[in-house]
Amino acid sequence: MTFDTPLVSIIVPIYNAELYLSECLSSIASQTYQNIEVILINDGSTDRSEEIAENICKKDQRFRLINQTNFGVAAARQLGLKNTNGEFVIHCDSDDLMAERAIEYLYKSITDNGSDIAVGAYTGQCSLGDQFITHHTCDKYEFIRNILTGKYHSSLWNKLIRTELCRDISFDKSINYMEDKLFLSKVLKKDGVEISIINENVYYYRLVASSYTNNISSDSISSSIEVTDKVCNIFQDIYSNEFIAHIKNKNKVMVLLNSQKTQRNIFPESTKYLLEDKNIPLKHKLVILSDLLHMSYPIKLYKFLNSTMSKKVI
Structure with a gap:
């Protein structure tokens, strides 16, 4: 044919x-x-x-x-x-x-x-x-x-x-x-x-729970950190330091909220941009700051409340 x-x-x-x-x-x-x-x-x-x-x-x-x-x-x-x-x-x-x-x-x-x-x-x-x-x-x-x-x-x-x-x-x-x-x-x-x-x-x-992309494991979290780092390196000569820091800070939030990992050693250079980043919600800024200060309770509370809200049927 x-x-x-x-x-x-x-x-x-x-x-x-x-x-x-x-x-x-x-x-x-x-x-x-x-x-x-x-x-x-x-x-x-x-x-x-x-x-x-x-x-x-x-x-x-x-x-x-x-x-x-x-x-x-x-x-x-x-x-x-x-x-x-x-x-x-x-x-x-x-x-x-x-x-x-x-x-x-x-x-x-x-x-x-x-x-x-x-x-x-x-x-x-x-x-x-x-x-x-x-x-x-x-x-x-x-x-x-x-x-x-x-x-x-x-x-x-x-x-x-x-x-x-x-x-x-x-x-x-x-x-x-x-x-x-x-x-x-x-x-x-x-x-x-x-x-x-x-x-x-x-x-x-x-959106299938057992698929490659929806299996958020420890390895997946580690991969997300590695990918974020590599992608930011690819585009660092195109976008501002503030924007690249925003992408890294979004990843820090994802790591905290979806795993038991700390983000203290993940992209430490981006933390100084955190408070001025208008695109990171205040609640997520507080989560990152709590982890930086070794305060686990606010993080556990946020995860609990977030989980409870997501289970409500409207």
Whole structure:
């Protein structure tokens, strides 16, 4: 079969995703943009994921399965990237869904705008209902700022990227949480990268407690610190010291509120900017200051109250 459109590579890292994998792969197979290759990286799954992946490969020659020992999602993404043949590349998580016209919309945005990266809207799905997330048109540096502050999701699943931008960079195989944010930052730092944004829905992002991204472990906390440090180093020549300190202080708050770790030795250089940072809430400033003063009770109280409030049904 021949196509008059460029080949698009879709990388799917898989780990114990049997509950969602068939539906995920069906959503990819149903793309209106048909000139795709789908690289399935089975990261040492112990459930039926490999069997499910093998079945679709038998039915659809555009799908290809590669098995590896359980090295983590970053290694899986890197192996997928190494095996891509497409002019463009995008990632899809194995517990999510691609909208039927996702690649069509994203590719059209690139051709219409002469861009290198097309970013699409997506639907976040959780037990409380769906939320449609859009992006505002902005220049590259505003886009990066929104990624760094968390206003925009740093995932790779709603971003179609020219593969040539990815060839000389790689995923850090030791980082399996926020690995996509670090990789995307490396891509965005390149000179001359043009971004286009569309507000058509391209993806359904499921908030699944057992997924890679929602498993907040001690290793994940450590990865978040490492990624924040590396990302801030990447962009320190672009943004002000105050802004970089803000990103680091946000990470300090996350570490305190989501683990038993102290933040006293994490980015100590950013603490001097804390009180003047208008974008860090007062309650979070107090949490950081309490930890700096070795006052554990206010932190425990805040966590307890925050947990109690989140459990209330309104």
